[in-house]
Amino acid sequence: MPLNFGKAAFSRSAGAPKDFLKDGLPQFAFAGRSNVGKSSVINRLLNRKNLAYVGASPGKTTQINYFLVDDRAYLVDLPGYGYAKVSQAEKERWAKLMETYFQEGADAITAGVLIVDIRHKPTENDKVMHGWFRESGCPEIIVANKLDKLKKSQVEPALALIRETLELTDEDILIPFSAEKGMGKDELIGLLNKACES
Template sequence: MLNLHRAEFIRSAVKMDDCPHDGLPQIVFAGKSNVGKSSVINRLLNRKNFARVGGQPGKTVHINFFMIDERAYFVDLPGYGYAKVSKAEKQRWGELIEEYFADAGITMGFQIVDIRHKPTAEDKVMTDWFLGTGVPFTVIANKLDKIKKSEREASLRLIRQTLMLPEEVAVVPFSAEKGDGRDEVLEKILTQVGE
């Protein structure tokens, strides 16, 4: 069983040379700047402030690597789509992420979207990158606690249609706040990393 209590921050990579190349599984988390990526990682690990939660969207400008139980990495990609970032910075992120996707040997991916909103064009680009790798990936529809139960099905359907997800890609309703969806996501991670 993967011991989630044994989690440590390893490094922030600004370029591909900084990324670990030790063959351990890399579980990647991607999402827009304000979608609650760090909160999702914190909830999965049941740690309060493990992955920094930025008060300001767009804080994660590097690829952050967290070692889990010395058996796998959680990889926190820079958030995308934050308007107040310079063009040059956006381009730098884009190139870094593109290079990472081409080269990193990703084991599986999680794309985090906000269940309350229709995914954006940038979300769609990220989905296409994941699909292009051929690795298993799942969409986490975060902020479930912010919508009514009656809205859930329609929201999930809209996410699936907008991102044009193939049937095998699951959309997991998730609440970083309350923990809904945590077990389902962990199960997917364990099938890749092994018990």
């Protein structure tokens, strides 16, 4: 039975490792830099306007947020990295929290979803996050968001640059996506369902 992504509810926020959910349900971990539209991608998947918090200024997700889908799996919204105007100490706290999530929760991660901006070359932080997913051994789906901001002729070169920068193989999954318009949504839902079943 495919997951019903229309049936979703906020479950909890984890600001410390003791709050991590470890109840055996599959977890899809969503990562990306602060202004890449991570919350918008999650909201698009769940058909909700603002279940995942969409901030006017980047860096609003300061904890690990769990959303329960169909009572059978979690979408896990990880803190954004990069642009947020917060103190160095706070950035280090986020980094530590995420590092611990990857170390302690690796078994729980069913699939990692790395969201990058299709208009730009992936950042060093994107490469680090990609490395974390690879090392955790879980399947990774790379979502190139903001597709609606490009002309058709720009899409292939942009995807080629992402593939090259992240050193993707033919096996790696890269989906052009638009949280704004919903392009790529069905493909991503299909892949998450597939990961859940395997």
